[in-house]
Each structure stands twice: as structure tokens, then as C-alpha cells.
Amino acid sequence: MSSLVRVETQDGVAVIAVDNPPVNALSVGVPDGIIAALAAGAADPGIDAFVLLGAGRTFIAGADIREFGKPRPPGARTIFDLIAALEASPKPVVAAIHGTALGGGLEVALACHWRVGVEGSQYGLPEVKLGILPGAGGTQRLPRLIGVEPAAKLIVSGDFVPARKALALGIVDALVEGDLAAAGTAFARQVVAEGRPLRLVRDMNDKLAVPDGFFDEMRRSIARSGRGQVAPWRCIDCVEAAATLPVDQGLKRERELFEECLASPQSKALRHFFFAEREVAKIPDVPKDTPTRPVAKAAVIGAGTMGGGIAMTFANAGIPVTLIETGQEALDRGLATMRANYARTVASGRMPQATMDKAMGLVVGTLDLGAVADADIVIEAVFEDMAVKKDLFGRLDDIAKADAILATNTSTLDVDEIAAATRRPEKVIGTHFFSPANVMRLLEVVRGAKTDKSTIASTMALARPLKKVAVLVGVCDGFVGNRMLAGYMQQALFLLEEGCLPQDVDKALYDFGFAMGPFAMMDLAGNDVEWRIRKHREKTKPPPADLRRSALPDLLCEAGRFGQKTAAGWYRYEPGDRTPHPDPTVETMIVENSARIGMRRRAIGADEIVRRCLLPLINEGARILDEGLALRPGDIDVIWVYGYGFPSYKGGPMFHADQIGLPDVLAQLLRLESEQGRFWTPSPLIVRLAEAGQGFSSLKVG
Ligand SMILES: NC(=O)c1ccc[n+]([C@@H]2O[C@H](COP(=O)([O-])OP(=O)(O)OC[C@H]3O[C@@H](n4cnc5c(N)ncnc54)[C@H](O)[C@@H]3O)[C@@H](O)[C@H]2O)c1
Known part of the structure; x- marks a missing residue:
């Protein structure tokens, strides 16, 4: 048996656990392990059914992207072999899902007879984001399981679906609670007890009807967002094949279009980008275990264009934030702009009123600079004027907590010169947000000559709750961007x-x-x-x-x-x-x-x-x-x-x-x-x- 897959028998059910940390990717060896477990269980009269699940924190989160396009060792089984084995199983297979079932992971689950999930689990076919398409039957099975329209939307957008929505759509048959192996086993036992016939998604054909012109409309809807790209269009082609061709022909078509996408320069570029985005957090001289300073409270100085957006970013993350201005009128204007921005999002239906109220409830406006005293991070977003900034940092130095992060949002000024206005230049750093700050994902974190490692690590770590992508840059005119x-x-x-x-x-x-x-x-x-x-x-x-x-x-x-x-x-x-x-x-x-x-x-x-x-x-x-100046x-x-x-x-x-x-x-x-x-x-x-x-x-x- 492969070391990547473990099997335990519970109550006549073989629980097959994929154990390939961190995300149980379908690396070489994983399909072999599952196939072997299915074969052993099929031959064992003491086994009535199977449960397939992931050990650790998730179900199979997807293919192993690092193996894309690389040759497999001879004899190693593929996801296709695995799917064939699952669908050929003479005994029921139940996928029991926690964490994420994405891409190849969801495709494997779709080849099981039933699927159960837990609260908090997520489902999706995000291949399009890597410039490819679900190439192991996802584009053919998902439309058969949940209907063409919702499947097309999921496949073309690459969006994830939370557990309850997955249940409503029919991606999972039930949500279960408690120990996953036990819950999966109980579901499998029930299937056996009821003598339910094995249910193969590939054989379902009753949800494939679409309104006239559906695919034309779908293509029109991505004319702008999908311009110049290959994968989103090929995804639609595949779903259209699912709706119009017998399943085996549809699978063949999917395979051809998958190969076309995989070979495209766009897919190469998107895979590069996927890794680049994960790499930015790695800073050679600031190791992962560098102590970080928790940020429970923030202060933002200046309620102009940027200050307001930055305050919204903190409030959206649930972090209380004090917004400080020099005059009542500017403060009122800043707060009103924030409120109006939220109200627009609420009016468009993209945010519940309660979320807006909660966010605005976390923002306190004041004219008193003394209010920075309890902040863990202070972000300055006042006029782009060195004299104003130096004066301000000098005063902050007297008021802010000794270990607070003192950040400047300057876009052109020398962070080292600003830091020199304090007695703690090691705590000063640049946080260069982009406009509109509550929308744009990028955050350039500007490392000054004296910024210490903990300040860097803490500021980089803050990006996660703030839902930003932080990139560390050095001090120079205009920074990197x-x-x-x-x-x-x-x-x-x-x-x-x-x-x-x-x-x-x-x-x-x-x-x-x-x-x-x-x-x-x-x-x-x-x-x-x-x-x-x-x-x-x-x-x-x-x-x-x-x-x-x-x-x-x-x-x-x-x-x-x-x-x-x-x-x-x-x-x-x-x-x-x-x-x-x-x-x-x-x-x-x-x-x-x-x-x-x-x-x-x-x-x-x-x-x-x-x-x-x-x-x-x-x-x-x-x-x-x-x-x-960039790593x-x-x-x-x-x-x-x-x-x-x-x-x-x-x-x-x-x-x-x-x-x-x-x-x-x-x-x-x-x-x-x-x-x-x-x-x-x-x-x-x-x-x-x-x-x-x-x-x-x-x-x-x-
Ligand atoms: N606007 C952008 O696109 C952008 C992008 C990135 C960075 N930045 C930088 O962000 C900073 C702010 O830019 P902005 O566009 O928001 O400017 P802004 O003019 O819209 O806002 C600045 C605010 O700071 C207030 N202010 C001035 N001195 C103050 C003080 N001592 N204490 C408290 N409040 C004070 C002003 O009343 C004003 O409301 C600048 O450093 C700018 O270079 C701007």
C-alpha cells in the first residue's frame, strides 16, 4: 500500500484516507494507493462500501500543479485511472469532504457514487484561473450532476462554492457533523442498508437541457472579462459538449481542449503567476518564524482619498480603527465618503446592510492625535509633504506605544528620512496602498534601511486579514510600481x-x-x-x-x-x-x-x-x-x-x-x-x- 494512502475498516466500511500533506494533492502515488485500496476492498467479503476522505486539514485539494506537463514515472497511475476505478467499483463509494474539494479533487469526488460534506467545506473547479480547464471529466460530470447553467458559471468563473450552497446545488448529497470518518461510514452503511443502486454521475442525463441561445449568451457575457484569453472560452466549449454530446464523446472533447490549454503560453504564464503570488511572502533574511506583533487596533491619520480607503480596509477585516484628522470638516467629509462607498455596495446588493453597519461601527473619527496611544499600527496618509510628515512622525514618536508599527503611505517620499524623525526608525515602514485602497489588492511594503525584521514580518502578515497581496520593496523614487x-x-x-x-x-x-x-x-x-x-x-x-x-x-x-x-x-x-x-x-x-x-x-x-x-x-x-529593490x-x-x-x-x-x-x-x-x-x-x-x-x-x- 502507498504511504500516501491509509485504509481503516469501520463497521464493514473501508475508510480510505489520502495522507499527502499539506493539501492531499493528487501527486504521483496517490491514485495508485486509492486504486489498490478499492481493489482490496472489492475482493474482501467483509467490506460493504468505501469512504474516501482526506487526512489532516482537507479533502483532495486538487492536482499537483508542480507535476503539470511533466512525464509520470512509468507505471504510475493517473487521475483517469483513479476515476475509472471509482466508477467501476462494485461497492458504493462515498466521498466525505472537509476543507476544500477543488479541481482534480472535486473531479475525483464526482466519480464517487455519493458525496457528503461538512460545514465550512468548499467546492470548485478553479482550473480556468491557471489558464486550463477541468480535464478529468469535471466539465462533463458537473453539468450532469447540478445542471448546465450553474455548472457553466462555476467552471467559467473558477469560483468556489461554500458547503450550504453546494448542498443546495446538489454537489453534495448531505452535510454531516462530527467525526468525518464516522459520519461518512454512517452514510455508507445507510446506502447499503437501503440497497440503493449505485449512482454514477456520468450516466445522469436529465439536467442537460438549456434554454435556446444559452451558450451564445454565455459567450457574450465574457466578451470583456475573457478577452484575449483562451481558457474561459474553452470551458464554455466543454460544457456545450456536455450538453450536446454523449458522455464519452464529451470527455474526449474535454481532453483535447485541455491539452490545447495546457500547451498555451497563457497557462504557463498563469502557473508562473500562481507561484509568484505565493512566493512574495518569502523573505530570505526574515525567516518564517520571526516573531510578529499582533494588530488588534489601528489608527489612520488623514481622512482623504487614501486614509478613508485604508480605514475601510481595516474595518472590513474586523479590526477597530481610529481615523484622525486636523479639522472637523475634513473628518466629516472623510467619514461621509466612506459611508457613501459602503452604501453604494449595499445598494448594488453586494453587501448586506448589517455588514456595512458593523464595519462603520468599527471606525471612530477624532481630531485628537493622542488617540493613537492604543493603536498597534499607525498608518499615516496625510498630504505628500516631507515637512508635514516629519513633524507628524516626531509627534507620533512621543504618543504611540513603544512597540507600535509606524507606517507611512507615502508614494514618493524617502521612508528613511521620515523614519529619522523618530527615535525608533526600526519600527517605521512604508505601507504603499493603491487607490482605491479598499479595492486594490496590492500593498507595497517598503523596507527602510533601519526597519527591523519583526516590523517587516508583522506588516507582511497583516496583509492576510486585510485581504491584500503584500510585496516587499526597497526605498527608491516611486518604489517599484x-x-x-x-x-x-x-x-x-x-x-x-x-x-x-x-x-x-x-x-x-x-x-x-x-x-x-x-x-x-x-x-x-x-x-x-x-x-x-x-x-x-x-x-x-x-x-x-x-x-x-x-x-x-x-x-x-x-x-x-x-x-x-x-x-x-x-x-x-x-x-x-x-x-x-x-x-x-x-x-x-x-x-x-x-x-x-x-x-x-x-x-x-x-x-x-x-x-x-x-x-x-x-x-x-x-x-x-x-x-x-525587489526580491x-x-x-x-x-x-x-x-x-x-x-x-x-x-x-x-x-x-x-x-x-x-x-x-x-x-x-x-x-x-x-x-x-x-x-x-x-x-x-x-x-x-x-x-x-x-x-x-x-x-x-x-x-
Ligand atoms: N491618491 C493616491 O492615489 C495615492 C496612492 C498611494 C499613496 N498616496 C499617498 O497617500 C497620502 C495621502 O494621499 P491622499 O490622496 O489621500 O491625499 P488627500 O489630500 O486626499 O488627503 C490627505 C488628508 O490628510 C489630512 N491631513 C493633512 N495633514 C494632517 C495632519 N497633520 N494630521 C491629520 N490629517 C492631516 C488632510 O486634511 C487630508 O484630508 C500621500 O502621502 C500620497 O502620496 C496617494
Whole structure:
């Protein structure tokens, strides 16, 4: 018997337990173990039925992603062999499910005759999130079990279903309580006692009818969210096959489409991203067992755009938060904005009123800075002004608990300089939230020169309850995300000077897969914000006179076009509507500007637009890696997917660069450098890796 599978007999029922921690993945050896147990039990007259369950914290949580696409050792049985053995079992098999039954795990459960689950268990076929589809019969069996419509929704979205909903849908036959093996055994005994005929999901055909046009409508519904992707469309094709073909043909079709998805670059990219997202928590010099400081109470200073969103993030996590302002009016405005944001979510049906009331009940507004005294973390989100921040941190130092985390949400200022305003720079850290802070998943955690390990570990750990993805970065201008963004935006502007209009650039990058193009993004964020920063920098840190820069964003702001907030920016907007409409006034401004600077406008294709905007990302990302300001290329990818809407199915800018091939990236940079100058000078890391025939993925950490 395989060491990954244990069998115990209870009351004439063989309880087969998969014991492959941490998540009982279907690694090599697991199918063999279960198949052997089924065979032994079939031959044993003392066994009437089987219960299949997971040891430890979960049922089979899925396939072993690390084994994808790798050859199996000769003779090792697959999930297909396992499913065939389950369906061929002459004695009833009951899957008893706790934890999660996902992907291959759920597909195995669907091959059992019955399924029972416990409260708190979760079900899903999330393969689409890895750019593939459920390839072991999930797309054929789930529609047969619960009906085509709910199955299609689950398979195409990859969403999880909680236990009660799984019961209502019919994914499980019953919810059970108490010891799982005992409850599963009791269910199996009942099946035997009642002499129920074995029930195979593959033979169920009574739930396959769909309304006319169902699949067309389904495809229309993912036109936007699934654009450019392969897997969601193939998922629909598979469910359509389930509804229209005999089961064996449907299974064959599923297999073909699975292979197509698995071989696609998108699936490779999404698997990379899956691991990158899990890797960000690993910090070589901050080991896993570094003591962390629990955060039971938070204080946020400044109730503006960011402060309000950050306070909502804490309240949503059930952590009481004090919101501190300098004036009553600003405080009232901040609290009212938060309330209005929640109310919108409630009105849309996505949040119960009680949840809003509970969250708002955790927020206390005050004008008294002394209120930070009982906070475990203080997050500063006041004006982006070094003098204001230093003064504030000096005062916080006198009031906050000795071991409190003192965090700044600055997006451009030097965290070390802010830390130096306190007597405890080791407790100071950057928490760079993205706007809107209650929505955006990314959190750049900025490690200062003196930040201690416990402060880093505690802040990174806080990401989990806050439902953020935290990525550790070092101190530099713009940190990682915005530093890379600068070159991307600059090229977008130069493209306007050379012949494009905002809608051309935005369309090319939207079609590449970005959530939105750079000009729509600037209009959303407010063009005046950068304008103010630019004017300040011109005084404090003037750029070299020979550096190419575009006058367009200044011209736009001088015309009062701040973006959505003024209903006019790079686009025009109808009142109360966020849809960008191309504006002839902007076109005139752009064309006149080109004439003024002596630029002959030319037609520029989407390929060139994408190349011009992405290469600076890759080049700057490489410099950031070389300077040690991000730990891994994958960390940069996570920042760009969660912070800037880079398509996850292209893996992030660094993974994408490897897909292009660094020698090719280098050649493109060198060509642009010879045409346009030193903006394009390749980073030394790209030169080194390209010459060695390697990619970013070859970089080792720690
Ligand atoms: N807006 C963004 O997209 C964004 C994104 C990331 C980071 N940030 C950073 O977050 C910080 C806040 O930005 P914002 O956009 O929310 O600004 P904001 O102008 O909307 O809000 C700042 C608030 O701080 C209050 N304030 C100023 N001094 C204070 C003090 N001493 N004590 C208490 N309150 C004080 C102001 O009254 C104002 O309400 C800045 O450092 C900014 O760089 C902003």
C-alpha cells in the first residue's frame, strides 16, 4: 500500500484516507494507493462500501500543479485511472469532504457514487484561473450532476462554492457533523442498508437541457472579462459538449481542449503567476518564524482619498480603527465618503446592510492625535509633504506605544528620512496602498534601511486579514510600481507627439490585456496630482535640460482638464458617467503640439505602441532587480498585475520579457537607443542575462 494512502475498516466500511500533506494533492502515488485500496476492498467479503476522505486539514485539494506537463514515472497511475476505478467499483463509494474539494479533487469526488460534506467545506473547479480547464471529466460530470447553467458559471468563473450552497446545488448529497470518518461510514452503511443502486454521475442525463441561445449568451457575457484569453472560452466549449454530446464523446472533447490549454503560453504564464503570488511572502533574511506583533487596533491619520480607503480596509477585516484628522470638516467629509462607498455596495446588493453597519461601527473619527496611544499600527496618509510628515512622525514618536508599527503611505517620499524623525526608525515602514485602497489588492511594503525584521514580518502578515497581496520593496523614487510606471507613461506621451491619439494608445494596451490604457488611467487618477508633483520637482530636482519630455500633460492641466473629476481630461465624460469619449479639442491640442516641436506625425501601429510602452517596464524592472529593490522578478510581476492591471495571463512584465526572450528584448532596446537616445540604454542585467542566453527566471534569490 502507498504511504500516501491509509485504509481503516469501520463497521464493514473501508475508510480510505489520502495522507499527502499539506493539501492531499493528487501527486504521483496517490491514485495508485486509492486504486489498490478499492481493489482490496472489492475482493474482501467483509467490506460493504468505501469512504474516501482526506487526512489532516482537507479533502483532495486538487492536482499537483508542480507535476503539470511533466512525464509520470512509468507505471504510475493517473487521475483517469483513479476515476475509472471509482466508477467501476462494485461497492458504493462515498466521498466525505472537509476543507476544500477543488479541481482534480472535486473531479475525483464526482466519480464517487455519493458525496457528503461538512460545514465550512468548499467546492470548485478553479482550473480556468491557471489558464486550463477541468480535464478529468469535471466539465462533463458537473453539468450532469447540478445542471448546465450553474455548472457553466462555476467552471467559467473558477469560483468556489461554500458547503450550504453546494448542498443546495446538489454537489453534495448531505452535510454531516462530527467525526468525518464516522459520519461518512454512517452514510455508507445507510446506502447499503437501503440497497440503493449505485449512482454514477456520468450516466445522469436529465439536467442537460438549456434554454435556446444559452451558450451564445454565455459567450457574450465574457466578451470583456475573457478577452484575449483562451481558457474561459474553452470551458464554455466543454460544457456545450456536455450538453450536446454523449458522455464519452464529451470527455474526449474535454481532453483535447485541455491539452490545447495546457500547451498555451497563457497557462504557463498563469502557473508562473500562481507561484509568484505565493512566493512574495518569502523573505530570505526574515525567516518564517520571526516573531510578529499582533494588530488588534489601528489608527489612520488623514481622512482623504487614501486614509478613508485604508480605514475601510481595516474595518472590513474586523479590526477597530481610529481615523484622525486636523479639522472637523475634513473628518466629516472623510467619514461621509466612506459611508457613501459602503452604501453604494449595499445598494448594488453586494453587501448586506448589517455588514456595512458593523464595519462603520468599527471606525471612530477624532481630531485628537493622542488617540493613537492604543493603536498597534499607525498608518499615516496625510498630504505628500516631507515637512508635514516629519513633524507628524516626531509627534507620533512621543504618543504611540513603544512597540507600535509606524507606517507611512507615502508614494514618493524617502521612508528613511521620515523614519529619522523618530527615535525608533526600526519600527517605521512604508505601507504603499493603491487607490482605491479598499479595492486594490496590492500593498507595497517598503523596507527602510533601519526597519527591523519583526516590523517587516508583522506588516507582511497583516496583509492576510486585510485581504491584500503584500510585496516587499526597497526605498527608491516611486518604489517599484510607480518607478516602472514613469517610463511607461512617458512613452505613452511621446507616442502622442509622434502621431497617436490617446484612444489609439489605450486601445493597443487594452487589447494587449491591460485593464485600461494609460490615458484612461490618468483621467481616473486625476491629472492634477502628477502635475503638482512635477511642478514641485522642477523646483527641487530639475530634470536634465537635454532630457526629452512632453509638454502635453501640463497643457492639459493648464486647460483645467484634470480627468474624470472635471468631466474632461485626455477624454471627455458625460455627467455621472465614466465612459471615456475621444475629444476633438484634445486632438487639436496634440496635433498643434507636434507642429510646435517640429515632429512630423506618422501612422503608428498597435505593435509599436505596445513595444514602446512595455520595453521601459522591462528595462526599469531589470534595474530594480539589479539594485536589490525587489526580491524576485515574480514580485515585480505580482505588483504589476495587482497594482496596474497587467494581464495575469501574460504573467507580468518580467515573465513576459522572458517569453519574448531577453536577446530579443536587448536587440529592441539597442535599436531604439540608436534611434532615440539614452532613455533606451539597456540595463546591465538585461545585457548580462541576454549574453548568457538566460532569462529573468534564472535569477536565484537568497
Ligand atoms: N491618491 C493616491 O492615489 C495615492 C496612492 C498611494 C499613496 N498616496 C499617498 O497617500 C497620502 C495621502 O494621499 P491622499 O490622496 O489621500 O491625499 P488627500 O489630500 O486626499 O488627503 C490627505 C488628508 O490628510 C489630512 N491631513 C493633512 N495633514 C494632517 C495632519 N497633520 N494630521 C491629520 N490629517 C492631516 C488632510 O486634511 C487630508 O484630508 C500621500 O502621502 C500620497 O502620496 C496617494
